[in-house]
Amino acid sequence: MASNHPEPTDPSGRLVQSHRGYDPRVVAFYFLIAALLLVLVGGLGYRQLFRSDIYHARERMQNQRRVLLPGPRGNIYDREGRVLVTNRARYAVVLYLDELQGDFRKETIRIRKNYRATGDHDIPSLGQIEQIARVSVVQQYLDQVNAILGRDEKVDAGDLRRHFGRELLLPYTLIPDLSAENFARLTERLPVVSPLRIYASSARAYPYGSAASHVLGYVGIDEDVDVEDFPGEDLTTFKMKGFVGRDGLEKNFDAVLQGEPGGSIFRVDPAGYEVKPPLEERQPRQGRSLTTSLDIDLQQVAEQGLGDQTGAAVALDVATGEVLVMASKPDYDLNAFSPRLMPDTVADIERRGAWTNLAVGGLFAPGSTFKTIVSIAGMKRGISPETFKVDCEGSLKVGNRIFRCDNGLGHHGDIALREALGESCDVYFYAFGQETTPEAMAAQAREMHLERATGIELPNEKRGTIPDPAWKEKTKGEKWFPGDTANMSIGQGDVLVTPLQMACLAASLARNELSTQPTLLHDPNRPRQHTESIPLTPEQRAALVEGMEACTNTTYPDDTASLLTTIAAYRIPGVRIAGKTGTAQVHGKGDVAWFICFAPIEHPQIAMAVAVEGDNPNEGFGGAQHAAPIAAQVMKKYFEKKARAAAASAPAVTLAR
């Protein structure tokens, strides 16, 4: 096509592109492109302005992971500050899998090559080869540890697969719970820069082993660790296992002892491995500690006294109700629960019947210790301790049955309340009970809280059973007979109490008050307890206390617990003890030996109850021989400690020349 424009004269002008002018056919394309660009820009703008939050949330969900760490639990101390429960370091060798991605890749390639080289047609899938490679690589690292420790551990392929599926952000544990020696060996011999590391966590430790095991309780694994006010609740969260109280104080005070968990939020790469440093981090904190009212010295004496028998012993501080001793046998070694309870241990505990804390969960007929209640009820009804006398000839006919006197020689003669308590004459109390009436005895027992749980800070506490005619009618649908009254008068029949209730009764008798609220928490400034006084005249109280004192000394030849003053090992010089023995017969089972007491009579400080079950029905079990010595040993230790503390706090005397 010819042009009307003149040819440029300058030869260099050929190099300049000339504008050929406006072409209307191209305009449509301009509009089309502009429209498309507008769509693109609009789409971009829409996504940027309106959808960005959604994408950001998705990206966050995909790229971030949250790891929660439990806080260590608080310690438990005895009243003198000795550690009963603490945390011990639990070392484990772990493997940080995120540092092994290259090793896994290389091993996968190597295994595939090997399969191909052997010409095997049955080659596993890539996923299977990856799993084989992971096991192989992890085993190589485990072999390094084996070489140092002289072990022959193998990788559990199933466990490793589960770990990859669920807990990839957490280190993989090769050997849990290393001993201190193995920890030290690995510390010195493992390379400093290595995916193999020593990981420390905590496990509960019990310096006194099985001492007070039922009271302290135990912990179990808590897989639901949660952190308050820590961001990322919507993120995929990995939780390290913590502990939660399952029994005893560990359970009742779980909220106090439980540590404050910490956590961290990590960014992860497309394969799910951690990218450091964390985006957010919070340190866990240890839980608060608990000071119990227990005295571990006395506790150990009581447990040694109980030995391998079945029974319980409880000692209370009379003034405050603080529990100084709560022993229950059979028991278990709490260290066997840490870091986890094994099936063999569970089976052993079940076989021995050691799960139950007999001090609060064991219901026993109180036997003759109940005579204290009967005495109070009778005296309140006006029966005179001086003039109401019974001639014990060894038995008494009540209704159509002959009830025998099982204590002493069986012929106590003409005796009043003091002697009857001291010699624990059943015949006297058969008659005394008939005069008192079952309703009055039951009312007195209930007034002294023997039918209700004490409310101590322990789980699974049982309440006692106090029968009366209405109770029998309602519960058994049977009529009350005079024989029932006779049985009740000596703490037999349907009367059931726990050793803790009887210890509270002893403390209440010591203070001459109706009830005692026991507690397992120590407070050095705890005020003295005060409840309503037992409505007895001074003469009546004197008869009760003197009768109980007579039970423990040699005033009368047949006093049931006179060994407390006759045997040197049990004698506590200068301390007068008021006590009451008891031997409850249980049909088809061994007898239950009881002893309740408080001392010193003048200013009571400690009150105790001991119950020991016999093994065989015809064993000849008795409170004086089997329960009183345990109480005596505990009280002896108590007063020895008191004397030592008093001597230590006494001002030094300087002799002037």
Place this chain on the structure above:
Amino acid sequence: MPPQRFDQARPFATLGAVIVVWLILPAAVKTFSRATFFEFTAPIATSASYVRDLQEYWSLRAHSNSDLVEAGRDLARVNASFAVSAQHNGELEAEVTRLEGLLHLPALPGYRLESARVAERDLGSSWWQRFVIRKGRNFGLTEGAPVIFTGGVVGRIKEVHAYTAVVELISSPGIRLAATVDGDSRPVSYEGGDNPTFGRPRGSVEFLPLDIFAQASQPRRLVTSGLGGVFPAGLLIGQLVKIEQSSDGLFNTGIVQLDPRLSDLTEVTVLEPAPAEAAPPP
């Protein structure tokens, strides 16, 4: 390309060629090259250290006779004190052996002591804290053997060559020991740290129980635990001067101040595990 431009690019081409050659060399050749490098440079380092010793000798010769007499007296006193200590140690050792015999305890592992002169130091870097000693395989030294001096632990032997050995100091981040705080039996983990070039060397300690306390004004001695099987128990590592809670809340971490003499040691002792003695006939 003009010839001048080619000439200018020649050094880069040469460097590139060398890098390519190094990359394609077999691993065995590279390992051999590295190993022989030490062997070739060892005589230089050793000679230099002998020259330094000679220099020191002549500088000492310049002291007056009275100085020498005084130094001789001091030395005699120190020797006498050491002789008494050695005798006391001998008695204690005999007592320990007797008690071990009574209790049927296995004897603690013995060590052969090999004193060695420091030939060369490489403390300039904050990462590498090590030096070369003038003994190697020729004296039966082995990798990993503990190295000590009068102030406690020096480090461990990292590499052993024919006539020299490289000692990694406890201030180096590449070293880790099982330690205990003096008076406590629970093992903790000590590690060297990133040390400033001219600052006082220090390390860190992990897994400290929460009931152990220390501060700069009341430092605690950190000693070897003896449980790891490398170092005997009770050798001083340093002073624990600062404690902080670790991120897991279960333990504390701490800062350990090391002996400042570590950076100018001239003589150390290598503890070579002695071969186990044959059991006596029944």
